[in-house]
Amino acid sequence: MLLVILWLIQDFLTVLSGGGMQIPGLFMLGIVYKLLFDDNSDGSLWAIWSAFAGGILWDLRWVGIPGFFTLGNVVVILIVIQVWGAIPPQGRTGGTGLLIFILLEVSQLIPPMLPVLILGGYTGWNFFLFQQVYSLPAILVTMYLYLKRIRSNGT
16 A cells, blocks of 8 residues: 555656656655565565556556556566575664665666666756656665664664
């Protein structure tokens, strides 16, 4: 339910901006945040399908060509699953702040970069760079929430 709310907030902020401002990928931050607490005992198929569904909806709503953000979202989830799965559960502590920042940044870097690389153009790079600047506070807040939750659990 949280992911649906994040997708709707992201969509609402995009509507309010009138397309003149790139909104951070709150939906992807939510999936990565939940994935960092997933124990991977039953697999992470929910994350892949959530990223796929959210990407398709975003593509149909804003891009018009299905596949750009869908591919980026699924690639991000696969990267996070691989990197986070390579770390033993004992090593997933608050001391991995830099790794958490990198994983959250990847979730904001890859999906908006694919349309720019495929379609190209100077305007695309401007939107991409501004989106990175606007997503930094969202990444830092998500990282803070993650570290706060880890420390409150005593791990």
